[in-house]
Amino acid sequence: MxxxxxxxxxxxxxxxxxxxxxxxxxxxxxxxxxxxxxxxxxxxxxxxxxxxxxxxxxxxxxxxxxSGSDSDRLLSALSEALADPVFDAYSPSLQELKLVTQNAPGFAHALIASHQAYRRNSEQLASLDDHMVRTNAFSDPTPYEEVRDFFHFVDNYIPDLDLAAERLAAELGIPDRDAGLVLPNHLESRHGVRILRAEPGEDLLRRYDGTSRALFLNPYSPTSTRTFQMAFQVAALELDREIDAIIQRANFRTQESGEICKIGLRNYFAGALTLPYQHFLAVAKELRHDLELMATRFGASLEQVAHRLSTLQRPGVKGVPVFFARIDRAGNITKRHSAAKLQFARFGAACPLWNVHQAFETPGRIIRQLAETPDGARYLSIATEITKGSGGFNAPQRRYAIALGCEVAYAQDFVYADGLDLTSRAAFDPIGISCRICERANCFQRAVPPLKSRLTVNHDRRATLPYSIS
Missing domain, CATH: 1.10.260.40 (lambda repressor-like DNA-binding domains)
Known part of the structure; x- marks a missing residue:
């Protein structure tokens, strides 16, 4: 509605x-x-x-x-950019911002890109030595950031690849037939590619040798990872023309950005092939988005299932609009997408009150949180820790936390809402996007003052913070 x-x-x-x-x-x-x-x-x-x-x-x-959410995301990104003190002399109304994002989205994107460049330069001047500043090595957006923004503004849904993956999945009988068994036969029968074990000393997930037509996979990787890497190779062999066309239309600044995006698009196809859209959407509704049951049903990992849920944005058959993020132990957001109103901070760390950080304290468990952002929007958020590693006792283990959630209006579609009081305001934890732009004046976890607020320092009185926010 x-x-x-x-x-x-x-x-x-x-x-x-x-x-x-x-x-x-x-x-x-x-x-x-x-x-x-x-x-x-x-x-x-x-x-x-x-x-x-x-x-x-x-x-x-x-x-x-x-009525789509693309304008909402653009409006959120533009509002955050204009919250910077550099725009102190100009405070546009919400209606003005809506007129810009709806009538001149290209101008809004250009302003956001300019602000990103400004922020990068400011942060570099504060943290890098004189030599790095003089070389101006990072004045442009990094290729990784440019590709991340590309997926963000297409709503993390690539129709050409999603439909192609669904057609191939139907042809191969996925998911009724195990993708881990079907894909090796497909690669060999259609492309003459054999699946072989990588050598014990090779520290990799996948290596393709075009000369011998052999795909080497790490035998110690989880089954879901090996299946995904085979699907990735299918994309490389069958969808390169379509992928190159998408990259050309994106008009990236550098060739490096295009190469990184190619990896992202092949990954997207792999996820869509192993978790085909309409079947996956039906199972999500049937199981009420129970990540563990869905992962078992499809032979996938929790992260693969959660990530795929964030791509269900096909016009006419959309899934529940969710947000998805992956965070490392230092608080860096290494993956992110939001089809919900909640938008992740483009600069700085995520709110420390968000339950994704607590997931590291309770490995192996899915934890739940009802949260409210300063704009009054309320969310159901779930988080869990995941560990990635292979090679036995002495191999390094990478630890991440993933978060998935939705606006509380959709919470009943999730098994994780069972038993929670969605009607009590006291049940919702106050969280923000990041301290830099959070309006809350009395947050006990605040790390830095908000950019657009005046501070008052009372030398005779000390609370949790050494200042008060006007």
Missing amino acids: VTGKLFIGRKVRELRESGKATQAAFAERIGISTSYLNQIENNQRPVSAAVLLTLAENFKIDIGSI
Whole structure:
């Protein structure tokens, strides 16, 4: 359901122009006056629920996609950028920000990119020595950051690859047949590629030798990892043309960004092949998003299942909008995506009150949290620690925590909401995005003051913090 005032003038105009219709003809088709349509297209009036339903019926569009979350994500990123003290002289209203993101999204992206470059330079000046500053080595976005933002702004859903993976999965009988058994036969019969064991001394997950047509896999990796790496190789052998076209359209700054994105797109296909969209979505609903049961059903890891849940954004058949993140022990977010309102901080560490940090204290358990952000939005968040390693007792173990969650309105779709009091405000922990932009004045875990607040220091009085926030 769409709530609140909805300004979608640019999308309505694009819909009309795609059919080469005049305003008068288009207005007549959807049963409104030409002047009302003109006001809608110029975002002078919101679109009504009746008009939205008429657009959906006449043009076979998904209401969720036309009101979609892409503007919300862009609005969140733009708001965070403008919270920087460098913009102290300008405080745009929410309506102004909405007009920019809805009517000039390209300009909003450009401003965010400029602010990112500014922040990177500022952080480098504060932390790097004079030589590094003079070389200006990191003035542009890193390739990794550029690729991360690419996936963020396409809603972590790549339709060409997702549909191709689903077609191949149906052809191979996945998931009714075990992907770990089907994929070796597919690689050998279609591509003449044999699956072999990597040598004991090779510290790798996968190595492909194109000359001998052999794919070497680490025999000590979990079965789910070996299956995923075989699916990755299928993407490399069968989908490179489609992947190159996606990278070309993305118009990355550097070739390095394109190469990193190619890995990400092959990984995306591998996940979509082993966890095909519609079957996976049906199982998620059937099992109420029980990660452990879903992992068992598909022969996948908890992380693979949680990550796949964050990609279920196909128009017309979307899954529950979730957020997903992976965090290391130092607090670095190494993977992130949010189809929900919650957006992760682009700079700085995540809120220490978020339960993902506690997952390291309770290995092997899934912990639950009801949380409320400063804007009043409430969430169900689950987190668990995962350990990655292979090679026996002396091999290094990598430890991460993964978090998955949704807005509380969808919590009943998750088995993890059972027994929680979703109606009591006291049950929700106050969390933020990061201390740098969090508005909470009396948080006992605050690490740094918020950027846009005045501080008062009383030398005769000391609380948890050595200052108070005005």
